[in-house]
Amino acid sequence: MDTPTRRKGEWVVALAGNPNVGKSTVFNALTGLHQHTGNWSGKTVGCAGGECRVGDNPFSLIDLPGCYSLLSHSAEEEEARDMLCRDLVDLVVVVCDATCLERNLNLALQIREISPRTVLCINLMDEAKKRRITIDTALLSARLEMPVIGICARRKKDIRTLCDRIVSTCEANRRERSESLYPDYIADAQKELLSVLAPTLGETAAAFTALRLLDGTCTDCPACLSTDEREKVQNILTAFLDAGHTPENTADAMATALVTAAEEICRGAVICGEVRQKGRIDRILTGRWTAFPVMLLFLMLLFWITIVGANYPSSALSALFTAGEAPFLAFLTHIGLPAFLCEMLVYGMYRVLSWVTAVMLPPMAIFFPLFTLLEDVGYLPRIAYNLDRCFQRCRSCGKQALTMCMGFGCNAAGVVGCRIIDSPRERQIAILTNNFVPCNGRFPLLIAMSSMFFLGTSDVASSLGGALFLAAAVVFSVAITLAVSALLSRTILRGVPSSFTLELPPYRRPAIGSVLVRSMLDRTIFVLGRAISVAAPAGILIWLLSNTHVEGVSLFAHLTGMLDPMGRVFGMDGVILLAFILGFPANETVIPIMMMGYMGGGTLVEYESLHSLRTLLTANGWTPLTAVCVILFSLMHWPCSTTMLTIRKETGSLSLTALAFFLPTVCGLLCCAVVNAIGCLIS
Amino acid sequence: MNTFIHMNALSPGQRGTVTDIRHTGEMRRRLQDIGLIRGTPVECVGRSPLGDPAAYRIRGAVIALRDRDTALIGITPSSPWD
Numbered sequence: 045m046d047t048p049t050r051r052k053g054e055w056v057v058a059l060a061g062n063p064n065v066g067k068s069t070v071f072n073a074l075t076g077l078h079q080h081t082g083n084w085s086g087k088t089v090g091c092a093g094g095e096c097r098v099g100d101n102p103f104s105l106i107d108l109p110g111c112y113s114l115l116s117h118s119a120e121e122e123e124a125r126d127m128l129c130r131d132l133v134d135l136v137v138v139v140c141d142a143t144c145l146e147r148n149l150n151l152a153l154q155i156r157e158i159s160p161r162t163v164l165c166i167n168l169m170d171e172a173k174k175r176r177i178t179i180d181t182a183l184l185s186a187r188l189e190m191p192v193i194g195i196c197a198r199r200k201k202d203i204r205t206l207c208d209r210i211v212s213t214c215e216a217n218r219r220e221r222s223e224s225l226y227p228d229y230i231a232d233a234q235k236e237l238l239s240v241l242a243p244t245l246g247e248t249a250a251a252f253t254a255l256r257l258l259d260g261t262c263t264d265c266p267a268c269l270s271t272d273e274r275e276k277v278q279n280i281l282t283a284f285l286d287a288g289h290t291p292e293n294t295a296d297a298m299a300t301a302l303v304t305a306a307e308e309i310c311r312g313a314v315i316c317g318e319v320r321q322k323g324r325i326d327r328i329l330t331g332r333w334t335a336f337p338v339m340l341l342f343l344m345l346l347f348w349i350t351i352v353g354a355n356y357p358s359s360a361l362s363a364l365f366t367a368g369e370a371p372f373l374a375f376l377t378h379i380g381l382p383a384f385l386c387e388m389l390v391y392g393m394y395r396v397l398s399w400v401t402a403v404m405l406p407p408m409a410i411f412f413p414l415f416t417l418l419e420d421v422g423y424l425p426r427i428a429y430n431l432d433r434c435f436q437r438c439r440s441c442g443k444q445a446l447t448m449c450m451g452f453g454c455n456a457a458g459v460v461g462c463r464i465i466d467s468p469r470e471r472q473i474a475i476l477t478n479n480f481v482p483c484n485g486r487f488p489l490l491i492a493m494s495s496m497f498f499l500g501t502s503d504v505a506s507s508l509g510g511a512l513f514l515a516a517a518v519v520f521s522v523a524i525t526l527a528v529s530a531l532l533s534r535t536i537l538r539g540v541p542s543s544f545t546l547e548l549p550p551y552r553r554p555a556i557g558s559v560l561v562r563s564m565l566d567r568t569i570f571v572l573g574r575a576i577s578v579a580a581p582a583g584i585l586i587w588l589l590s591n592t593h594v595e596g597v598s599l600f601a602h603l604t605g606m607l608d609p610m611g612r613v614f615g616m617d618g619v620i621l622l623a624f625i626l627g628f629p630a631n632e633t634v635i636p637i638m639m640m641g642y643m644g645g646g647t648l649v650e651y652e653s654l655h656s657l658r659t660l661l662t663a664n665g666w667t668p669l670t671a672v673c674v675i676l677f678s679l680m681h682w683p684c685s686t687t688m689l690t691i692r693k694e695t696g697s698l699s700l701t702a703l704a705f706f707l708p709t710v711c712g713l714l715c716c717a718v719v720n721a722i723g724c725l726i727s
Numbered sequence: 728m729n730t731f732i733h734m735n736a737l738s739p740g741q742r743g744t745v746t747d748i749r750h751t752g753e754m755r756r757r758l759q760d761i762g763l764i765r766g767t768p769v770e771c772v773g774r775s776p777l778g779d780p781a782a783y784r785i786r787g788a789v790i791a792l793r794d795r796d797t798a799l800i801g802i803t804p805s806s807p808w809d
Contacts, residue, residue: 146762150760299759299764330773429775432780433777
């Protein structure tokens with residue numbers, strides 16, 4: 045996001061908190077924005093900014109990525125810390141989970157040390173009540189010396205109270221720095237450092253830097269200090285070390301002090317009434333014999349509902365678009381556009397657009413809400429937990445399973461999500477392999493191919509088969525991901541697996557209504573919008589290619605002719621290869637381009653039914669073997685343009701971006717060549 | 728008398744208290760962040776289906792840790808009648 049700037053008379057408020065405490069929900073409630081929320085750690089990647097207004101007071105609100113502490117580990121935690129340490133933020137709202145308050149206080153105490161004003165917002169009070177946990181907010185507030193508000197972010201009334209508290213705290217003066225939690229020898233050195241650093245760095249950054257100089261996280265003096273100040277800092281540190289305090293011991297003492305302080309603050313203020321739940325659900329979802337069958341079952345169910353549910357709206361939409369075509373053409377002619385332009389817009393742009401919409405919108409509108417539901421309940425971290433052993437064998441991080449799940453929606457989102465992985469080596473592996481998981485844009489092709497050539501196209505049995513097929517494709521892609529990860533960590537990204545901690549949040553009942561609205565608005569419309577904005581120019585380009593004739597043959601035909609011999613080696617043909625190449629901006633356009641190529645008339649056929657498509661394809665020499673190769677290549681080829689750009693941005697390396705391009709492509713071509721050779725031998 | 732074991736030897740349902748952490752650097756920090764220091768009570772709540780990461784309840788939250796990491800953490804198991 046852009047660096048937030050302070051406008052006149054505006055307060056800058058930051059939301060901080062452990063991962064998965066409902067920070068995004070609080071943020072949305074405060075701003076009315078719809079940032080996507082989910083029940084797993086690391087949902088918010090990058091800071092989100094928003095505006096909100098309470099009475100006459102304008103606020104600039106920053107939603108920081110979740111972090112356990114300010115002692116940075118992963119890229120996103122660093123981002124949160126950097127934002128907090130700038131003297132820009134007037135007030136930090138630390139959002140805590142009521143069911144796990146003591147642990148959450150660790151971060152709150154760290155923030156209290158450096159921030160001028162802090163408000164503690166205890167979310168999920170309803171959840172705590174259900175588990176018979178009582179929280180005495182008044183007592184906590186007195187002990188912490190800061191306002192403490194218990195809320196349930198889904199309720200409007202609580203948000204109002206929170207807003208009022210934010211305003212009154214902002215208007216109050218800066219809080220006096222509270223008594224240090226640390227042993228005296230640390231507190232004294234801290235005070236000395238602070239007096240040297242504060243004039244140059246500002247209060248907040250000085251408080252943070254002082255602690256980090258002592259615990260050895262930060263070894264160099266900040267560059268902006270004068271020579272004189274530097275010398276003073278060095279002297280203080282030397283005296284500290286000479287007294288026998290090593291950075292390691294200091295770090296330990298600080299951590300212990302924080303944990304003990306949190307313990308003492310909670311004593312008597314947080315009372316757990318009942319023995320905790322025994323995790324009966326987890327015994328099934330992560331049980332030794334049940335975990336994997338249940339995972340497969342969920343996967344199949346997800347696809348089955350999507351396929352069955354999408355059938356009717358898809359054909360209804362395509363009928364609607366077909367009906368709209370003639371009036372659109374008439375309208376364009378009517379306003380006096382030349383015939384050439386009219387045809388380009390209608391047969392090029394309009395047809396590709398309507399194909400993409402009719403085929404993509406219904407499955408997305410079903411798949412995304414279902415997937416969001418699983419996410420909201422808290423199932424995704426369990427998938428990572430179940431699969432971690434496999435990733436460990438491949439010397440990569442179990443959290444890669446989470447980024448793979450994000451890849452089902454969109455590979456670009458999956459690549460960004462890789463920020464939750466701490467170790468740079470493991471993050472690069474996750475980024476490079478994310479594209480092996482089929483994204484939503486590739487599902488239509490997979491479904492169409494499987495139902496045309498292997499399953500039939502009409503009844504319930506075939507849709508069940510389709511779901512089975514898709515699930516098999518996903519299992520295959522996970523296997524390939526693991527194999528490639530293993531290969532990478534034994535060759536160019538060599539290394540041993542780093543340490544790994546993964547929180548398994550309690551299951552929560554999802555708010556079904558808001559899941560529907562959110563996933564429709566945030567994901568479906570967003571992804572569709574992007575696909576459309578890419579498909580429109582692509583449609584025009586394809587039309588131009590097929591209608592520009594050189595020596596009596598269209599450019600499109602020239603190109604397919606050139607690619608044809610190469611395509612044959614891999615069990616495909618020139619048209620298919622060209623369709624994949626032209627589909628680089630968006631995978632969704634691969635099938636329409638293919639159809640256009642086979643029609644040869646230079647215009648895209650209307651999408652009538654899979655049956656007519658099948659007739660068209662078989663007339664052009666397709667066999668089931670071709671379909672298998674196309675499916676394989678669709679699973680393994682270069683990432684789409686958006687994903688490529690994202691990879692470039694996330695890795696900051698051109699060679700890794702190139703690798704991300706060639707790795708899946710080479711795998712795909714190899715697989716296709718082998719399958720084709722075997723297929724030819726058999727038949 | 729209670730004996731000293733490594734954390735990965737805790738079986739599901741068994742509790743104990745951390746007596747020794749032999750991690751250094753980044754992982755030590757991570758563990759401190761989640762509140763795992765000397766004296767912290769832990770409970771093993773389950774093992775993943777393939778056996779390796781195990782889930783532990785640490786200060787109210789359930790955290791999955793790999794065996795190679797928990798092998799460096801010393802535990803005094805609680806007696807069953809505690």
